[in-house]
Amino acid sequence: MDPQTHKRYLDYRQRYEYFGRQKAILTAVQFSAFDAELRALQGKGGERDAREDEDEARLVELRAILLLD
Secondary structure, three states: OOHHHHHHHHHHHHHHHHHOOOOOOOOHHHHHHHHHHHHHHHHHOOOHHHOOHHHHHHHHHHHHHOOOO
16 A cells, blocks of 8 residues: 555544444455545546546545545
8 A cells, every 4th residue: 555545544544433433444455445446536537527427426425435525
């Protein structure tokens, strides 16, 4: 895991302590996979209209999984 992803994982774990206790915490491997998918979708379109509807729905889902919303 690269240092930037590791920092995001530590931030996720901190958010989990406050907001995520209703669901299981992600492992570092799970977090890395979801984070990579999130970054790929974010890079796919600079603006919201540039992404397809299913990509936008998945982006919202990933942000919820990673406790970013």
